[in-house]
Each structure stands twice: as structure tokens, then as C-alpha cells.
Amino acid sequence: MRSVSIIGTGLTKFGEHWDKSFRELIAEAGVKAIESAKIEGKTIEAIYGGCMASGRLIGQEHIGALIADQLGLNPIPSTRVEAACASGGVALRSGILAISSGTYDIVAVGGIEKMTEVSTEAASFALGGAGDQETELFHGATFPSLYALMARRHMEEFGTTEEQMAMCSVQAHKNGVNNPHSQFQREITVEDVMQSGYVASPLKLLDCSPITDGAATLILCETEKAKKMGLENAVEIIASTQASDSLALTGRKSLTEMAATKIAVKEAYEKTKLEPKDIDLVELHDCFSIANILAIEDLGFFKKGEGGKAVEKGKTSLNSEISVNPSGGLKCGHPVGATGVKQAIEIFEQLNGTAGKRQVKNAKIGMAHNVGGSGATAVIHIMKKT
Amino acid sequence: MVHNALPLQWRKYPERYYLKGNYCENCKTSFFPQRSICPNCRRKGKLVEKDTPFTGKIVSWTEVSVAPFGFENETPYFLAIIEMENKAKILAQIVDSKKEKIKTGARVTKKFRKISDIDPEGAIAYGYKFKVVE
Ligand SMILES: [Zn+2]
Numbered sequence: 001m002r003s004v005s006i007i008g009t010g011l012t013k014f015g016e017h018w019d020k021s022f023r024e025l026i027a028e029a030g031v032k033a034i035e036s037a038k039i040e041g042k043t044i045e046a047i048y049g050g051c052m053a054s055g056r057l058i059g060q061e062h063i064g065a066l067i068a069d070q071l072g073l074n075p076i077p078s079t080r081v082e083a084a085c086a087s088g089g090v091a092l093r094s095g096i097l098a099i100s101s102g103t104y105d106i107v108a109v110g111g112i113e114k115m116t117e118v119s120t121e122a123a124s125f126a127l128g129g130a131g132d133q134e135t136e137l138f139h140g141a142t143f144p145s146l147y148a149l150m151a152r153r154h155m156e157e158f159g160t161t162e163e164q165m166a167m168c169s170v171q172a173h174k175n176g177v178n179n180p181h182s183q184f185q186r187e188i189t190v191e192d193v194m195q196s197g198y199v200a201s202p203l204k205l206l207d208c209s210p211i212t213d214g215a216a217t218l219i220l221c222e223t224e225k226a227k228k229m230g231l232e233n234a235v236e237i238i239a240s241t242q243a244s245d246s247l248a249l250t251g252r253k254s255l256t257e258m259a260a261t262k263i264a265v266k267e268a269y270e271k272t273k274l275e276p277k278d279i280d281l282v283e284l285h286d287c288f289s290i291a292n293i294l295a296i297e298d299l300g301f302f303k304k305g306e307g308g309k310a311v312e313k314g315k316t317s318l319n320s321e322i323s324v325n326p327s328g329g330l331k332c333g334h335p336v337g338a339t340g341v342k343q344a345i346e347i348f349e350q351l352n353g354t355a356g357k358r359q360v361k362n363a364k365i366g367m368a369h370n371v372g373g374s375g376a377t378a379v380i381h382i383m384k385k386t
Numbered sequence: 387m388v389h390n391a392l393p394l395q396w397r398k399y400p401e402r403y404y405l406k407g408n409y410c411e412n413c414k415t416s417f418f419p420q421r422s423i424c425p426n427c428r429r430k431g432k433l434v435e436k437d438t439p440f441t442g443k444i445v446s447w448t449e450v451s452v453a454p455f456g457f458e459n460e461t462p463y464f465l466a467i468i469e470m471e472n473k474a475k476i477l478a479q480i481v482d483s484k485k486e487k488i489k490t491g492a493r494v495t496k497k498f499r500k501i502s503d504i505d506p507e508g509a510i511a512y513g514y515k516f517k518v519v520e
Contacts, residue, residue, distance in 0.1 A: 134419070138511070139479055139501065139513075156446075156490055198449065
């Protein structure tokens with residue numbers, strides 16, 4: 001299998017883009033990525049685009065064709081990838097596999113979601129499609145409520161507190177202040193989270209990621225070719241793993257861990273011969289604050305049950321034991337299909353030392369962790385500066 | 387709306403009205419809803435129809451304040467994951483129960499209730515909700 005590197009990135013601001021359409025966001029991120037890679041668009045051989053719910057959110061399917069068309073890249077093959085909130089991560093993995101197999105040398109990977117065209121209720125309903133329609137949504141379950149069921153269990157089994165969960169949001173917002181692409185650029189306090197009102201107890205509004213428009217693009221290139229092209233900011237992807245679990249929460253062995261995350265990360269650690277302590281920063285899937293706590297445990301940074309305390313003690317803040325979500329994570333915008341791609345862009349910036357005020361010192365190895373639904377899909381990427 | 391599609395509702399009567407599930411005689415596991423293939427044994431599995439017991443206990447719960455389409459008039463309402471007496475797990479609403487009685491470990495029993503009425507063109511959907519056993 002051939003090695004694959006990221007050679008260019010493009011990201012729109014995450015936020016409510018009432019003035020920009022789905023296709024304009026694709027064009028903006030796509031052109032930025034091609035310019036950043038310093039390549040000609042015609043050298044791109046294939047496109048993989050992650051998008052979760054465009055059918056419900058803007059009434060448009062056939063996103064693969066739309067992306068190639070918008071970027072003027074016809075007639076190369078262009079494929080939409082859908083894995084709920086992990087669509088972006090799985091699209092990235094598809095692009096990596098296409099190059100490592102020897103089929104292509106250069107591909108573009110995109111992620112896009114336009115969520116503010118419909119009401120919040122309609123957007124929530126569309127996102128609900130990531131869960132089990134027949135046994136969860138039918139009964140009035142929402143995504144916050146599914147994560148709330150995990151949160152309650154974690155609190156009762158391990159003594160995790162609502163304040164500890166709130167700290168996850170506080171830290172995410174603190175990092176997001178220094179990210180110009182973040183939807184919010186303001187700090188919040190534990191008090192703000194605690195008083196933001198229950199959405200599904202014990203989760204409150206500020207425990208949840210927002211509804212966001214945004215697009216992200218990566219240009220991938222076979223590593224040897226990138227070296228020959230003299231692309232000094234190339235970042236090598238040294239592991240790409242993925243695992244699946246039951247679609248519905250009721251099918252899980254445990255409510256306090258995500259087995260798919262544990263399996264995918266174990267494979268990634270084995271492949272790279274790395275351990276959790278070798279990871280300098282992680283962009284993890286914190287769609288809800290409890291998801292942050294579950295992830296830092298399942299990824300091996302802290303023992304099961306100790307995630308809440310670790311966050312409380314600041315062990316996951318910037319330049320601490322493990323720098324979690326220097327970008328601000330999903331709390332600073334979660335255009336679902338774009339999130340997995342944006343995580344990789346943040347790691348690319350960090351490993352190149354270009355992350356400005358949110359820079360993790362001496363960042364050599366970064367991990368991206370992207371989850372679909374309530375944990376039915378998990379994707380892990382580990383990246384290294386070559 | 388998918389919730390209120392007529393063929394779907396007709397197919398779901400046994401599941402939603404009286405918790406019809408199935409059971410794998412090979413690995414001795416109960417499933418709800420019914421599965422076409424035993425995920426543990428796959429083609430070696432021997433699935434037979436079996437009713438799910440009507441009682442179980444709450445494993446986790448939440449009080450939903452922000453509802454999706456069709457449930458706006460019901461907030462706040464309670465959702466729980468229930469472990470049934472045959473170990474199958476069910477997600478359902480908890481109704482007709484005092485708030486302080488809805489907690490992890492509480493015993494619950496199945497009730498037949500209206501679930502949703504979202505689509506003016508579709509049928510009203512009925513099914514299971516649960517009540518705490520005092
Ligand atoms: Zn079996």
C-alpha cells in the first residue's frame with residue numbers, strides 16, 4: 001500500500017451563511033485547497049465528497065456530480081460519501097484508499113453541509129436520520145437525547161458531573177476564540193453552560209454543537225510524488241481506520257463507551273506502533289460535551305471513568321497533557337458532512353506550525369476522530385509531519 | 387413523513403402493538419425488534435418468533451425539553467432505555483409516572499399509546515410506551 005499525504009487545504013468560515021449557497025461554499029473551499037496545494041486543477045484525478053443530509057436540508061442529491069460540475073472538474077469521477085456526521089472522515093478515508101491502492105496519484109476530498117436553509121426543527125429531523133428511524137426517532141428521540149442517555153449512565157457509573165461536562169464546552173469555546181474559521185469567537189463560563197437550559201437532561205443547550213453551514217476541502221497526493229514536487233508543507237497520513245457498531249443505542253454492549261472508536265483506534269495504534277502518549281494533539285468528535293469525555297477515554301488518553309476529572313483538571317486544554325480540539329472542535333461549528341475534513345485541516349495547520357494563537361507547541365503527531373450518529377461509525381486518522 | 391406511512395405501520399403492528407421479537411436458539415439471545423439475521427451467529431443462527439416480556443427496568447433516562455417534529459406539544463417528556471426481562475433493550479417514552487419515580491433501576495411495564503400524528507395524509511401511529519410500576 002502506498003503512503004498518502006495532504007498537500008493542500010481549503011476551508012470556509014463555519015457559521016450561518018445566509019448569503020452563500022451550497023454550491024458557492026463548495027467552490028470557495030475547493031479553490032482555496034487547489035491554490036494552497038499549488039497544483040493545477042486538471043491534475044486532480046478523482047473527487048470524494050462527504051455530505052450527510054443535503055436531500056432533507058436543501059432538496060439536492062447527486063452531490064458527487066454537483067461538486068465536479070461546480071469546480072469545473074468534469075469529467076473526472078466524483079463520488080458522494082455518506083456516513084452521517086462521519087461523512088467527511090469516511091470521504092477522507094475513501095480518498096486515501098484510492099491513492100494507496102495505486103489507482104490515482106492526486107485526489108480531492110471535500111466535506112459540505114448547508115444546514116441553515118431550513119428551520120432548526122427541520123434540521124434536527126434531518127440529523128435524526130443518523131440514528132435508528134424505526135426504534136429511536138419514531139419514539140421522539142433526538143440526537144441530544146441519545147447522548148443524554150449515555151451521559152446519565154456515565155454520571156451514575158463513574159460520578160461524572162454536569163459541571164465537568166460543562167468544562168468541555170468552556171475549553172472548546174476558549175480554543176475557538178483563536179480560530180478565525182470558528183462559528184463563535186467568544187469565551188463562555190461553566191455558569192453560562194449550567195444556565196443555558198436543558199435540551200435533554202442532563203445535557204443543556206451549551207453542551208450541544210450548533211447548526212452550521214460550511215465546507216472543507218483537502219488535496220491528497222501519493223507521498224513520494226509530493227516529495228518530488230517539493231511540497232514542503234505536506235503532512236503524511238500514517239493511519240486510516242474505521243469501525244462500525246449497532247445503528248441504535250439499544251444494540252450497544254455498553255452505553256459508557258463507543259466500541260467502534262476503541263476498535264478503530266486500536267488498529268491505528270498497532271499500525272503506527274504509537275501509543276496515546278505519543279499523540280500531541282487530537283481533533284475529536286465532541287458533538288456533545290459527553291462525547292468529548294467518552295472519546296478521551298476510548299482513545300486511550302485517560303482510563304474509563306476518569307475523563308470528566310481529567311477535563312476538570314485542565315489535562316485536555318491547549319498544551320497540557322493532551323491538547324484536545326485546538327480548533328474549538330465541533331462546539332465551534334458542526335456542518336456535519338464537513339466536520340471530518342475540517343478536523344484533518346486543523347491537524348495539517350498544527351503540524352505545519354501555522355495555527356497562530358492556538359498553536360500546540362512542538363506538534364509532531366496529530367489524530368482525528370470522527371463519529372457517525374451515536375457511535376455506529378468511527379473513523380480515525382493519524383498524521384505526521386514528514 | 388416516514389413515521390406515518392401506511393405500509394410501514396401495517397408491517398409494524400406485531401412489533402409496536404405487542405412487542406413481537408425473536409430469539410436465536412443457537413446463541414440463546416433475544417432480539418427486539420425482530421432481526422432477519424442473528425448478528426452473533428449469522429447463517430448458523432436459528433431465529434424463532436418470540437414475544438418480548440412486557441416488563442423491564444430502566445438502564446438510563448432523559449427528560450426531553452426540545453422536541454423534534456411531531457412531538458412539540460408533548461414536552462417535557464421522558465425517554466428511557468429499558469432492559470427487558472429477556473435482556474433485550476428497548477428505547478421508549480416513560481409516561482403516566484411521577485417524575486421522581488423515573489430513575490435508573492425503576493421497574494416499568496408496557497402500555498399501549500398514541501405515538502405520533504405528524505402527517506395529515508398518513509395514519510396516526512400507535513405503539514408502546516412504558517409506565518413505572520409502583
Ligand atoms: Zn445467534
